[in-house]
Amino acid sequence: MDTSAARRNILARIRAASGRAAQPEPAELEAAADYLARHPAGPRPPMPAxxxxxxxxxxxxxxxxxxxxxxxxxxxxxxxxxxxxxxxxxxxxxxxxxxxxxxxxxxxxxxxxxxxxxxxxxxxxxxxxxxxxxxxxxxxxxxxxxxxxxxxxxxxxxxxxxxxxxxxxxxxxxxxxxxxxxxxxxxxxxxxxxxxxxxxxxxxxxxxxxxxxxxxxxxxxxx
Known part of the structure; x- marks a missing residue:
């Protein structure tokens, strides 16, 4: 069963309760992508290249x-x-x-x-x-x-x-x-x-x- 629509509706209600638009604004998506790109990675074991x-x-x-x-x-x-x-x-x-x-x-x-x-x-x-x-x-x-x-x-x-x-x-x-x-x-x-x-x-x-x-x-x- 595909629950994607239900999940989107739940997240939209959560965002509305916090005073935000139902769907993420472009600026929010850009900020999230920027964070992922700049966030330092934690220590990792050496892996084959x-x-x-x-x-x-x-x-x-x-x-x-x-x-x-x-x-x-x-x-x-x-x-x-x-x-x-x-x-x-x-x-x-x-x-x-x-x-x-x-x-x-x-x-x-x-x-x-x-x-x-x-x-x-x-x-x-x-x-x-x-x-x-x-x-x-x-x-x-x-x-x-x-x-x-x-x-x-x-x-x-x-x-x-x-x-x-x-x-x-x-x-x-x-x-x-x-x-x-x-x-x-x-x-x-x-x-x-x-x-x-x-x-x-x-x-x-x-x-x-x-x-x-x-x-x-x-x-x-x-x-």
């Missing part, structure tokens, strides 16, 4: 967060890679996926895929990502029509197709990319760093506490 280094760093950090990773050459190789992962782990070969992945040859690879929002009975969810961050090995998912974040959170297994060209250094670059490409942030922005987990009981890490038990990233080097 080249694309190959970012991919390698992402893979290392993702694996450290219990995300399994396979690299493939092209987007067309993703379905076969997904099948390899499912078979190797004894998992079902029926999945729900984002409609943006519908053009790939899932059936020919041996995976029965439905392109719709997930239901409680779905055990495998296949998604793309808006981008990924090398610093933390995180997948960045933006909600929207055809890119339901629930496909990454509801099924027990989440498989993500990650174009290497969409791996950025860190969260700062991810948000900058959102502003540059989307302008307005969507209803939900999710940073997925491995399977869900909790350590509340006797400080013992348990996976699958409030999301998938397992996360697998297929990094597409040629995309």
């Amino acid at each position: 080249d694309a190959a280094g970012l991919v390698a760093r992402f893979i290392d950090e993702a694996r450290a967060m219990a995300t399994s990773v396979e690299e493939v050459a092209t987007l067309a190789d993703a379905p076969a890679a997904a099948l390899r992962y499912l078979n190797a782990n004894g998992l079902p070969t029926h999945a729900v996926a984002w409609r943006s992945l519908e053009a790939l040859a899932w059936a020919q690879a041996g995976i029965a895929v439905e392109f719709r929002a997930p239901r409680d009975s779905d055990l495998v969810g296949i998604t793309g990502c808006f981008c990924a961050t090398a610093e933390t090995g995180s997948l960045v998912l933006l909600s929207g029509p055809g890119t339901e974040v629930s496909a990454a959170l509801l099924p027990e297994t989440h498989i993500a197709v990650v174009p290497a060209s969409r791996i950025v250094a860190a969260h700062e670059e991810a948000f900058a990319l959102m502003r540059a490409e989307r302008g307005e942030l969507p209803r939900a922005v999710n940073f997925v760093s491995g399977p869900s987990r909790t350590g509340d009981i006797e400080q013992t890490i348990v996976l699958g506490a409030h999301g998938p038990y397992r996360v697998h990233a297929i990094v597409v080097l040629g995309a």
